[in-house]
Amino acid sequence: MIKVLLVEDNHKISDNIYTYLKEDFQIDQVYTGEDALLHLEAFSYDLVILDLMLPGKDGMSVLAEVQNKKRQLGVIILTAKEDLGDKLRAFQLGAEDYLTKPFFMEELKARMYVILKRLGKMTEENTLVFKDLHLDLKQKSVWIKDEKIELNERLFHLLEYLMLNKDILLFKEQIFERICGYDSDASTEIIEVYMSHLRKKLSPFGYDVYVVTKRGMGYMLEDKK
Incomplete structure (x- = not known):
């Protein structure tokens, strides 16, 4: 099963995403940037859903640290901010996609499949x-x-x-x-x-x-x- 790291400090949002995606993906939940880096170092993932506004080390810092370390790792950014500068920086750091909160779960899932296909991990859904x-x-x-x-x-x-x-x-x-x-x-x-x-x-x-x-x-x- 495709393995996903979900990095979101809002436990309710994290649990909602987990509940919606758990039938199709294996998902690990973490709530801080530091824990995200520890998991990325210790385990193998196919895709990361990464919130920007995290306590301590923020999502952009996490993205900057992993960009040259993981091959074929797709990253979707989640954020409540619509700042164009943040979007451009995230893409420059290797993010594959960017979703602004609030968002539809169906859209998140669809974008995940697009990235997985682009990375050669899937051809058809599932x-x-x-x-x-x-x-x-x-x-x-x-x-x-x-x-x-x-x-x-x-x-x-x-x-x-x-x-x-x-x-x-x-x-x-x-x-x-x-x-x-x-x-x-x-x-x-x-x-x-x-x-x-x-x-x-x-x-x-x-x-x-x-x-x-x-x-x-x-x-x-x-x-x-």
């Missing part, structure tokens, strides 16, 4: 595509051409994570945190087992060759020409 491999996030199903592939929950999320980061090296520790959770009692070596099982599922279609091991580093879904 669908990831790699060559003839289609992964439906809503139905939790995987297809290659017209044939369905049966994956358990762990393998589904593993394939999803690889597809979201196509051609990007993912370290074993990153994959472990995303798939198992940082508080899991399992060893990171379990990722090797999951990768082996995933390759076996993809092998009948010749797609196992795209799941590449970078020895001593990690794994990636590589679009071999």
Whole structure:
């Protein structure tokens, strides 16, 4: 599932956004700029919803600190201000979009999908595509051409994570945190087992060759020409 960091100090607004989006996205809520930076350093996200008016370190400062550190990270700015200078600065710092409060939840969601498609994380709403491999996030199903592939929950999320980061090296520790959770009692070596099982599922279609091991580093879904 697409992973979103929601940075909004107004707890009511944050909870409303979380409630509206939770069926389609995995969302972590934080309420300060400092906590936002800690989460961005510790975990992998696909998109950030970032309020500008935060206590302590404001949203613009957060945006400035992460702009050169995260690849393929979409950012939507939320603010009660309509100042053109703030908008221009946010875009210069790498924000993908800008919403002024109050806003419609449907508009926020629609803009999120536009950004995810632009970043290559989605083609259709709720669908990831790699060559003839289609992964439906809503139905939790995987297809290659017209044939369905049966994956358990762990393998589904593993394939999803690889597809979201196509051609990007993912370290074993990153994959472990995303798939198992940082508080899991399992060893990171379990990722090797999951990768082996995933390759076996993809092998009948010749797609196992795209799941590449970078020895001593990690794994990636590589679009071999």
